[in-house]
């Protein structure tokens with residue numbers, strides 16, 4: 250009798266860039282807290298946790314781990330419209346929260362520019378958006394419910410279990426699984442776009458005098474145009490009573506993005522296309538009057554960026570943070586590194602954030618400007634090495650200006666750069682040892698940056 254053929258299926262967890270396929274042992278999609286606890290306590294070995302998988306450097310998975318996909322754990326737990334507060338399960342997306350709260354004229358207070366991310370994934374990177382007068386997401390979090398490595402479930406707030414509150418938010422899943430989050434909401438309102446174009450060297454003063462303390466501004470970012478980086482379009486959205494120019498209160502989830510990805514590829518393919526966008530397309534767009542609901546403006550879908558194919562080339566993000574007074578000096582170095590290395594940058598979005606209220610791995614321990622670099626790279630080994638090279642150079646530059654870099658992207662930083670950029674990393678590691686001594690919550694990303702601490706280096 251012939252032996253039946255052994256069936257082996259490789260379970261791959263990858264991220265949006267498709268650069269980090271990781272073969273895990275098992276994938277589970279729990280739908281209740283009891284199921285989540287059971288998955289943890291009845292297993293042994295490493296557990297990796299994923300939300301939307303939009304982080305880009307092995308943050309969501311580890312080879313041979315039990316992978317917990319949180320996206321089915323996505324209900325609203327409680328909602329108090331009078332207090333403008335909501336409690337949600339961590340696998341829910343911003344978009345689902347928006348759909349629920351819009352009828353109550355409420356909005357998410359702080360989130361990213363796109364709405365596809367899960368709340369758990371966003372809390373774990375301590376995300377930020379284009380909001381003026383706000384800082385990182387942690388500033389709008391009232392409480393989290395956290396599943397620890399020993400199987401216990403605790404509530405952490407800025408006052409109760411505070412060290413876990415400040416370590417788990419921005420902790421990339423290392424402290425435990427965020428089960429629920431209670432968030433402060435705010436009012437939905439109509440916002441009107443205003444655009445000012447200027448030479449880059451004038452932006453900082455413009456921001457200080459016109460934007461920073463203007464309480465009418467809800468969203469603001471500035472587009473720094475490649476490949477010269479000497480011109481900026483400062484785009485603000487101010488509260489208004491004017492009628493909306495788009496009736497929809499939220500972007501339709503059925504929207505078909507047929508021209509946007511093609512335009513992104515066109516801009517990536519040619520320098521003349523980058524200039525065409527800067528001098529013609531964007532000015533034309535910005536001349537159109539635009540009044541949107543805040544929720545509409547916060548409900549963008551990442552599909553608008555998605556190229557037809559990521560096999561040979563893919564798009565990635567990088568982000569660098571500098572103290573506000575270092576804006577001009579850093580911009581010059583940013584431009585020089587990107588130009589010298591011929592990095593195919595599509596866009597640099599400049600944002601501002603007020604300081605973090607205390608997370609251990611804070612990227613905004615002071616008031617900062619953020620530079621979000623959106624670029625295209627090849628997927629072959631040579632292209633990966635090239636990306637690592639210029640990324641490390643930019644990290645050097647940002648560290649020299651007393652700044653830091655953002656962790657959800659490819660882990661190009663050396664462990665030494667990580668420790669310089671996140672000076673409380675040793676404290677983070679001590680908490681990790683205290684709450685997860687067997688290192689159950691792990692990822693490819695953490696195995697790179699926490700291993701030197703474990704080895705006592």
Ligand SMILES: Cc1cc2nc3c(=O)[nH]c(=O)nc-3n(C[C@H](O)[C@H](O)[C@H](O)COP(=O)(O)OP(=O)(O)OC[C@H]3O[C@@H](n4cnc5c(N)ncnc54)[C@H](O)[C@@H]3O)c2cc1C
Pocket residue numbers: 265297298299300301302303304305308309310319339340360361362363365366367368369370371373374375376377378421422423425426427428551554566657692
């Ligand atoms: C097109 C694009 C635009 C972006 N724009 C912004 C932006 O404007 N601002 C910004 O700050 N970032 C931005 N990002 C980065 C993005 O915010 C982060 O990658 C965020 O983590 C994505 O959420 P996610 O649900 O995909 O998380 P994932 O990528 O799935 O997970 C991120 C981290 O969180 C951990 N995690 C996930 N769920 C849990 C949980 N329940 N408990 C514990 N740990 C968990 C994972 O292990 C991982 O370490 C952008 C990314 C892309 C691709």
